[in-house]
Amino acid sequence: MTSKFCSACLQKLLLSSFLADPSDPSSKIRATCIHCRNRSARLREKKRKALSSLDLNVPSKRPAISRTLEAPSIPLPHGRPETRSDTSTRSLPPLESQPQPPDALSIPLSHERFEIPPEAESRPQPPLPPPTDFLPADQWRFIQEFYNALDEVKMEFCLRCRERWFTMNLKNEICHTCFLRDKSSHSPFLMSTDNEMDPGEIPARLPTLTQVEEMIIARSHVQMLVHRYRGHQYHYSGHCVSFMQNNVKTVNMLPNLPSELDIVVVRPSNQVMENNPRYHSQFRADFRVRKSHVVTWLRYLKANHPDYRYITISLDRLERLPVDDDISSSFPSIVDESIIAEEDPVPDTSTGPNPPVPADFPPTNSQSMVPNLHDDTTEVDRLLAEISGRALMPPGVPAPSIRSTPLDEAAGRERIFAMAFPTLYPTGRADFNAARQRKVDLKDYARHLMCYHDGRFGRHPRWRFLIFNLLMRRRASNSARFYVSKAS
Incomplete structure (x- = not known):
């Protein structure tokens, strides 16, 4: 090879x-x-x-x-001009025969002058945060990084459905869910104002109402509220349970009096109430009524809400409302002997026997709901309970005009939501039973309003429970219909 x-x-x-x-x-x-x-x-x-x-x-x-x-070149001493040529450089002996000075750098010479770069300065490390008393510095840094990562997660807003939520995958300010709903040639858009799915904004001049004030101006009453006072501080945290009513009460004369509302208070005995003043202020924020706020809302609803256009605003009933006071004594109460006084009651820091209710008093009770999937009470039982549980009407106050025909929930013709929650539907639009060109399921309707950009539907303590109850009742009805069809 x-x-x-x-x-x-x-x-x-x-x-x-x-x-x-x-x-x-x-x-x-x-x-x-x-x-x-x-x-x-x-x-x-x-x-x-x-x-x-x-x-x-x-x-x-x-x-x-x-x-x-x-051949390798040797740098010249400082101060001596460079006079060597290429010929002299090639004729130099090898590096082994040249004694190199100890301070000389073995950097080859080129045709251009070469400057030695300065020594790179080491960057100082960022100082560690000061040590805390309860965690090491590295663990505290991890916690801060976690919260910083949470702060970077922002809510997004869709211009079409006016929802505000996380990871909506916006494209041209339109969320991906709206793109999937409206990708066909259907008109109008499903979650738009043209399809009666935008409840509108609440005018800034309208005040914020408590739950009792909203029930006073509501035309339809679909729930009964049961408030229970807290007992021992380690056992209870304050309760408000919403019971769904099968027969919706609709009135045409407003405002409703506090004694006419479907609210029951479960309270301790009088001895416990007198010895512990904390019980008097427990539901003060929820039972607060202001006459001026009620009048402002009634006038606005009568002028802008289609379901309030023909109501009668009774001046005599308005005079029965307090200017600004707690009306918990106006509701029917049940004495619960199991609620005992605490050994060390919390001292009352308020001044005076009847302190005024603060404007920004935080609510102390929690909300819950008892679903009603079937009706097991007769009309006679309801009438007897109504007669025995209500006080007589004060003289001079006109009786409310209650609609005798019950509302049919299954028919879907009555605007229950807009009449039961006027603060959520100030103009009466976007009710579930409103006439619309494209049909919307109750599940999609509830999700859309829960994600509405101002968050008022998600914060409401009674609206979400009514939606949940309706969903459960429809699911139970569908299951019963399925088993009946299999058995027949």
């Missing part, structure tokens, strides 16, 4: 080109030719020179005279 292919350049050359030492025919045969080996050596030398100019700690390899075209 007198020739061989090079593994680098893939050229067929004589076998002498692959010898490790061309002058010795008996030397080892390499896989690459001598030209490729010389080219690789020059590239390695260039890389080492570039690295040595950036980092002075990189050692410079001592070049071999037989493999390099130029």
